[in-house]
Amino acid sequence: MNSRRGLFITGTDTDVxxxxxxxxxxxxxxxxxxxxxxxxxxxxxTGVSVGEENADSYRLRHGSRIGNQQEEDIVSVTLPDPLAPWIAARRSGLALDYHHLVEEGKTRLAQGGMWMVEGAGGLGVPLTKQHLILDLAKDLALPLLIVARAGLGTVNHALQTIAYARQAEIEIAGIILNGYQDGEEANVKDNAMMIEAFGDVPVLGILPWMAEEADDAWRMAWAATVAERVNLHQLIGLERN
Incomplete structure (x- = not known):
């Protein structure tokens, strides 16, 4: 099986x-x-400026330390207000051009390589007056990687996200449960079992809480943790159960 050309990464909630x-x-x-x-x-x-250490674009570039992409190339639209993109754009006196964003995405995908496309929040976040993050994920036609909390409440949030994606006929590559604390692993495994049983979607990884740090040693440790605890081959389509 050929590997996927990328993934659209979404969350079940903010701060997952x-x-x-x-x-x-x-x-x-x-x-x-x-x-x-x-x-x-x-x-x-939204809610940041390019170059700020808490900006997702900054964290993606410096956290991954891959390739030669500059931060300005990683992000297309940055809005200062910490709100849903539709409202953040409106408050800035701007109008997001949804169709231009889709065309930009398709152009990027056509360049080759394997793309990790990170949405804003969850699938139900409004991008424009007429479009949600869900629409962007569907129009880019990339499989969905859902990042969910590890603890209590995650089964409900995960199943709702799965159902919403399926209603839009978006392929789901799998789910990663993120951020369990010491002593919680048994409960998290039960959560994963319930999500797989009721959602019919594989939980491809369970990741511990690791507070983000700026040094290279931490980045290497985090990448190694992901490699050890996530089924990367299945995630990118090189194998299926």
Whole structure:
């Protein structure tokens, strides 16, 4: 089976660690699976400026340490207000051109390589007055990687996200449960079992909480953790159960 040309990475909620998982997967694919030319794209980010250390574009570039993409190339639209893109754009006096964003995405995908495309929040986040993140994921036609919390409440959030994606006929590559604390692993495995049983979607990894740090040693440790605990081959379509 040929590998996928990329993944659209979404979360079940805000602050589930989607960006950290995204750059960890990119780094693990590059440095541990030996896949050349992994690329990153953040279509829209809000509440930051390019170059700020808390900007998703900055974290994607510096957290993954792959390729030669500059931060300005990783992100397409940056809006200052920490709100859904539709409202953040409106408050800035701008109008997001959804169709231009889709065409840009398709152009990037046509360049080759394996793309890790990170959405903004979850699938139900409004991009424009007429479009949600769900629509962008569908129009880019990339399989979905869902990042979910590890703990209590994640089964409900995960199943709702799965159902929403299926309603739009979006392929789901799998789910990663992120951020379990010491002593919680048994409960998280039960959560994974329930998600697989009721959602009919594979949980491809269970990741521990690792507070993000800026040094290279931490980045290498995080990439190694992702490589060890996530089924990367199945994630990118090189194998299926």
């Amino acid at each position: 660690g989607k960006t950290q998982v995204a750059y960890g997967v990119a780094a693990a694919l590059t440095h541990h699976l030996g896949i050349d030319d992994v690329r990153l794209w953040k279509p829209v980010q």
